[in-house]
Amino acid sequence: MQRQVAEYIETINEALAWAPDVAVLVPCYNEEATVGSVVRDFRTCLPHATVYVYDNNSSDRTIEEAEKAGATVHRQPLQGKGNVVRRMFADIEADIYILVDGDDTYDAASASEMIQRLMDESLDLVNGARIAESNEAYRAGHQFGNKLLTGLVRRIFGARMNDMLSGYKVLSRRFVKSFPALASGFETEIELSIHALELRMPIIEMPTPYRSRPENSVSKLSTYRDGFRILWTILVLTKEERPQILFSMIFAMLALVSLGLAGPLMLTYLETGLVPRLPTAVLACGTMLLAFLSLTCGLILDTVTRGRQEMKRIQYLAIPAPGIPAVESHQLQWSTQED
Numbered sequence: 200m201q202r203q204v205a206e207y208i209e210t211i212n213e214a215l216a217w218a219p220d221v222a223v224l225v226p227c228y229n230e231e232a233t234v235g236s237v238v239r240d241f242r243t244c245l246p247h248a249t250v251y252v253y254d255n256n257s258s259d260r261t262i263e264e265a266e267k268a269g270a271t272v273h274r275q276p277l278q279g280k281g282n283v284v285r286r287m288f289a290d291i292e293a294d295i296y297i298l299v300d301g302d303d304t305y306d307a308a309s310a311s312e313m314i315q316r317l318m319d320e321s322l323d324l325v326n327g328a329r330i331a332e333s334n335e336a337y338r339a340g341h342q343f344g345n346k347l348l349t350g351l352v353r354r355i356f357g358a359r360m361n362d363m364l365s366g367y368k369v370l371s372r373r374f375v376k377s378f379p380a381l382a383s384g385f386e387t388e389i390e391l392s393i394h395a396l397e398l399r400m401p402i403i404e405m406p407t408p409y410r411s412r413p414e415n416s417v418s419k420l421s422t423y424r425d426g427f428r429i430l431w432t433i434l435v436l437t438k439e440e441r442p443q444i445l446f447s448m449i450f451a452m453l454a455l456v457s458l459g460l461a462g463p464l465m466l467t468y469l470e471t472g473l474v475p476r477l478p479t480a481v482l483a484c485g486t487m488l489l490a491f492l493s494l495t496c497g498l499i500l501d502t503v504t505r506g507r508q509e510m511k512r513i514q515y516l517a518i519p520a521p522g523i524p525a526v527e528s529h530q531l532q533w534s535t536q537e538d
Contacts, residue, residue, distance in 0.1 A: 219521070221248035221314065222293035225270070225301045226283040231259040233303035233413055238268035240307035241297070245314075251291055252301065253283045261301075281382035281390070288375045295521060296375050300366040306408040313369040313405055321520045323374040324395045324402040326360055327367030329409035344426050348433065352389065355437055355444065356396040360404050363392040364429070367407060373518030374400065377511065385425045386432035393436050397508065398515055442504055446497025453490035457483045 223241045227234050238250050252265040252272045265272050275286045284298070295314055299305050305327065313325040349363045366388065374395065382390045395402050437445050460483035464474060474480050 218247065219294035219314075219318065220292075221245060221295045221297065222291045223248050223250040223297045223299065223310075224284075224287045224291065225250065225252045225265075225299055226255060226275075226280050226287065227252055227257060227261050227265070227301035228255040228280075229257045229259050229261060230301040231257070231261050231264055234261055234270075234301045235264040235268040236303045236413075237299070237301050237307070238265055238270040240303075241299070241310065242269055244307045244310055245297075248297070249293075251287065253287050255279070255283050277383075279383040281380065281384050281387035284382075284387050284391075285380035288378060288380055294372050296370040296372070298366070298368045298370060302412055304410055304412055305367040306410075309367075309405070309407040310369065313407075316403060316405065317369050317371060317521055320403070321401060322403060323371040323400040323521070324391075325369040326362065326392075326402065326404045327365050327369075327407040328360075328362040328404045329365055329367075330406045331409050348389070348426070348429055351430075351433055352392065352396075355433075355441055356393055359396060359402060360392055362404065364388045371521040373515055373520065376518055377515040382432060384428055386429045389429055389432050390436065393433075393440065397440050398512055400515075440504060440508075442500035443497045446493045446500070450490045450494040450497070453486050453493060457486035457490060460486065 223245065225234065225237055230237075234252060238252065241248065241250050250270045252261075252270040254262050254265070254272060254274050256274075256276060256278055262272050262274075273286075273290065275283045277283075277286075287298075288296075295317065297310055297314075299307075309327065313327065316322065317325050345362065345364045349361060352363055353360070364385075368391065377398075378391065378394050380387070380390070434445075460479055464476060464480050464483065468474055
């Protein structure tokens with residue numbers, strides 16, 4: 200019996216002394232001027248973490264600079280940040296993941312506090328909300344686009360984050376391993392945020408300094424092209440995750456068009472008993488039929504979506520929460536009998 204008690208106490212002590220395995224994930228494309236600094240900063244601030252740099256077909260010395268700074272380098276031939284994130288999440292095994300851009304605009308010193316908040320509060324996502332140190336760091340056009348797209352997501356999926364397009368996030372293992380990662384480009388930031396909102400994960404946002412890109416470093420984000428891609432991703436995810444909202448909006452628009460076409464015809468019919476514009480009457484009737492067909496599709500797809508959400512939730516719950524690992528239950532058999 201004493202031996203069993205001793206083993207139980209030793210197991211508890213091992214759990215209390217447990218330190219999480221932290222992986223810093225840095226997707227890169229032509230970041231020769233900055234990736235070395237990013238790797239060195241995170242290795243200094245998080246000495247026990249492993250820094251992984253995934254190169255996305257760079258044509259400069261990104262790989263050499265990352266290796267020289269001490270990072271573990273991998274290659275992802277499929278172009279696009281979303282493809283890189285999908286590969287990183289599939290390859291890397293860790294307890295806590297830090298996803299950060301390789302452009303040296305985010306503050307590595309904030310990572311320790313973000314990790315501590317994630318562990319203390321058993322969170323799945325700590326989003327780094329950008330606080331610009333200068334006007335050049337966060338251009339007015341990008342701020343407007345971010346507020347517009349974030350506001351749209353907040354209205355549809357819930358108002359829990361203010362900077363969904365931030366490239367600085369601390370993630371739990373159960374977030375990463377339950378994330379489907381379907382996007383191919385910069386729209387992966389929105390996909391990450393909607394995944395957390397859809398499963399109602401415990402998340403918070405923390406302000407973090409955001410500085411300008413160093414000289415000789417060029418942004419890979421196309422304001423209009425990537426902005427429209429992100430907007431399209433929001434519409435697609437609304438169809439996938441909130442079909443009743445989308446198809447109800449289509450129903451309302453079609454129904455209004457039908458009523459607008461049928462209104463004058465109805466007044467004429469009540470006055471004369473005749474329907475003088477038969478094609479318009481047929482069009483109004485067909486438009487109303489399409490409206491109710493859209494509403495029916497929304498109701499059916501909403502039921503299908505609920506089943507998908509339940510399966511994703513079950514997969515999410517199958518992975519332990521962040522923090523101190525669960526101690527294996529030892530069944531101590533207390534016996535009054537002599538050995």
